[in-house]
Amino acid sequence: MAPNRRRRNTPQRATILAALEEMTTHPTATELYAVVRERLPHISLGTVYRNLEVLREDGRIRRMEYGSADARFDACLEPHDHIRCTECGAVRDMPPAGRPFAPAPAHAAGFEVTGYRLEYYGVCPACNGEEPRGTR
């Protein structure tokens, strides 16, 4: 939370960032670990995770995870989207995004596109109202 933490520029951190910038495959932590290890054989997986978190905090990289790790289930089969509260993690339904908005990039990257999923982020009413005394 301290806005300006004193960060050190360690070879591990620099190497992790450099390796990630060279890759376009959106590697997992383990995949990135394997690549970084070729340059820093003694680096540990824990260090990779810690630095990925630091780099994300500093806005130097992004983490793709779409919500928390645990899966959620939905008995509603009608097409619709979801919105997730960034404070408490609650998930609610959203009306489907108007038209199929982007059939355009139908063959981008050589993929055969079969579908998409859309998730909004926001703050739910409960968290919005109690914001003032938020500990977080």
Place this chain on the structure above:
Amino acid sequence: MAPNRRRRNTPQRATILAALEEMTTHPTATELYAVVRERLPHISLGTVYRNLEVLREDGRIRRMEYGSADARFDACLEPHDHIRCTECGAVRDMPPAGRPFAPAPAHAAGFEVTGYRLEYYGVCPACNGEEPRGTR
């Protein structure tokens, strides 16, 4: 695999589905387990997971997880979307979805919307080409 597996209609399975259909909160497996347990005190968490998988296979429910469990990292900070291969899990970039498509439901569900994330699904060129002998 086998297209028409013989499914039994056990009280556990029926209760799990019924409970999920009554909920609009998109519960996690554990949350659902707690609710189902009020009706079937002896049910196990493993059974909940197994039946959720069965129900998903049969297209009776949906599982929200947005790709596999493990996080992926991206050093590209430019706004863009992603596409994930449903066969091999590979992730590639997609150009951003044209317009901000749906600022309309800006207050749906009472949420204050702050952003969204879009992920396409499809089959990557490699998997598309080798499809014929796919074991899967």
Place this chain on the structure above:
DNA sequence: CTCCGTGCAAAGCGTTTGCATGCCG
């Protein structure tokens, strides 16, 4: 009689964290 489904518990897997040491600034 078959074999699918269950409960229980242990294993898996990705990720996080405690601790002593190391090294940047």
Place this chain on the structure above:
DNA sequence: CGGCATGCAAACGCTTTGCACGGAG
């Protein structure tokens, strides 16, 4: 020198799976 960062390994949380038993068809 002070304290953030590292390496190692244990811990953690969610999910999956092996096993033996039980009940539906």
